[in-house]
Amino acid sequence: MTDTRTVAVTLGERSYDILIGSQLLEQAGEEISRRFPGSKIAIVTDTNLADLHLPTLEQSLARAGVTSTSIIVAAGEVSKSFVSLQTVVDQLLTAKLERGDFCIALGGGVIGDLTGFAAAITRRGMGFIQMPTSLLAQVDSSVGGKTGINSHHGKNLVGAFYQPSLVLADIDTLDTLSQREFCAGYAEMVKYGLINQPDFFEWLEGNWKQVFAGGAARVQAIARACRSKAQVVARDEREAGERALLNLGHTFGHALEAATGYDNTRLVHGEGVAIGMVLAYEFSHRLGLCNDNSATRLVAHLQAVGLPTSLAQIPGGVGDIEGLMHHIAQDKKVNRGTLTFILVHGLGQALIARDIAAGDVRSFLIDKLGQIKS
Numbered sequence: 001m002t003d004t005r006t007v008a009v010t011l012g013e014r015s016y017d018i019l020i021g022s023q024l025l026e027q028a029g030e031e032i033s034r035r036f037p038g039s040k041i042a043i044v045t046d047t048n049l050a051d052l053h054l055p056t057l058e059q060s061l062a063r064a065g066v067t068s069t070s071i072i073v074a075a076g077e078v079s080k081s082f083v084s085l086q087t088v089v090d091q092l093l094t095a096k097l098e099r100g101d102f103c104i105a106l107g108g109g110v111i112g113d114l115t116g117f118a119a120a121i122t123r124r125g126m127g128f129i130q131m132p133t134s135l136l137a138q139v140d141s142s143v144g145g146k147t148g149i150n151s152h153h154g155k156n157l158v159g160a161f162y163q164p165s166l167v168l169a170d171i172d173t174l175d176t177l178s179q180r181e182f183c184a185g186y187a188e189m190v191k192y193g194l195i196n197q198p199d200f201f202e203w204l205e206g207n208w209k210q211v212f213a214g215g216a217a218r219v220q221a222i223a224r225a226c227r228s229k230a231q232v233v234a235r236d237e238r239e240a241g242e243r244a245l246l247n248l249g250h251t252f253g254h255a256l257e258a259a260t261g262y263d264n265t266r267l268v269h270g271e272g273v274a275i276g277m278v279l280a281y282e283f284s285h286r287l288g289l290c291n292d293n294s295a296t297r298l299v300a301h302l303q304a305v306g307l308p309t310s311l312a313q314i315p316g317g318v319g320d321i322e323g324l325m326h327h328i329a330q331d332k333k334v335n336r337g338t339l340t341f342i343l344v345h346g347l348g349q350a351l352i353a354r355d356i357a358a359g360d361v362r363s364f365l366i367d368k369l370g371q372i373k374s
């Protein structure tokens with residue numbers, strides 16, 4: 001068993017701890033009853049995780065004398081919907097949970113976003129605990145308070161900034177992920193090195209095999225990623241400025257996800273982010289912002305762990321330039337012909353570039369699309 005690490009998110013009266021370690025599902029009841037005595041719990045999870053992890057959490061809460069009810073929604077993005085939100089809120093009210101009680105989000109990013117938003121609006125704000133079970137959720141979506149659902153107008157368009165009161169990231173749950181899912185989460189971990197922690201990127205280059213193997217190195221890497229995100233969130237909770245850096249690779253990545261019809265068999269979010277980060281580095285190089293070998297190092301590292309790094313690796317392709325430009329404009333609004341992108345001066349030197357000419361993005365992507373065919 002590895003030691004548990006604690007990372008603090010410092011946000012005044014909304015500050016909270018992130019605990020990262022092994023067997024935290026088993027210890028959750030004790031931890032929650034100690035931190036929030038007398039509170040009732042609703043666990044929100046999905047149909048896949050209900051079999052894998054729910055019984056362990058329910059038993060842990062029962063052992064600690066904590067009353068709980070469980071709400072199970074369909075697995076997958078389909079649950080980030082008004083219909084699922086209504087189901088969860090209805091069940092919270094049926095179970096007579098009060099404002100001082102807590103929802104636990106037991107799952108990946110979808111469950112965290114849905115549960116957090118349900119907690120934010122039920123009784124004008126109930127307690128909320130994140131128990132992320134995917135690597136992506138442990139290093140990114142469970143930290144920082146972005147919650148919400150999708151609308152037919154687009155992803156994450158309805159939601160709230162609503163911080164959890166506690167994050168329990170049990171690394172044992174990662175053992176049930178497929179290699180592909182783990183890799184996808186790893187892309188978000190690499191992102192922190194690329195934004196402002198070049199020493200972390202270098203550490204990952206040397207230690208990624210141990211991170212994939214599990215144990216202390218995995219805890220160390222997740223804690224480092226969470227600390228990095230916590231620092232950014234503490235300085236800019238509502239993304240007035242610096243927090244936008246966390247979107248490195250995401251504008252290109254979201255466009256690729258949209259261009260593949262959000263078909264997870266072709267491209268999952270983290271893979272889109274991996275390719276998107278490479279595109280951000282290559283585009284920065286093309287614009288003369290970055291003149292070193294960062295892009296080559298990034299590609300080499302992502303390839304070593306098994307992540308895709310180019311458009312050519314996306315099964316079924318990504319359509320034409322008009323489609324890609326449309327998706328990019330949807331993700332970050334065009335303002336008088338210019339776009340906002342997260343670009344880089346080098347490894348660990350990301351910047352917010354607010355005046356990127358749409359024509360430059362277009363000609364860069366035309367070249368990238370050309371490379372698929374050649």
Ligand code: GLY
Pocket residue numbers: 140141143144146243246247
């Ligand atoms: N995932 C980006 C953020 O939380 O701001």
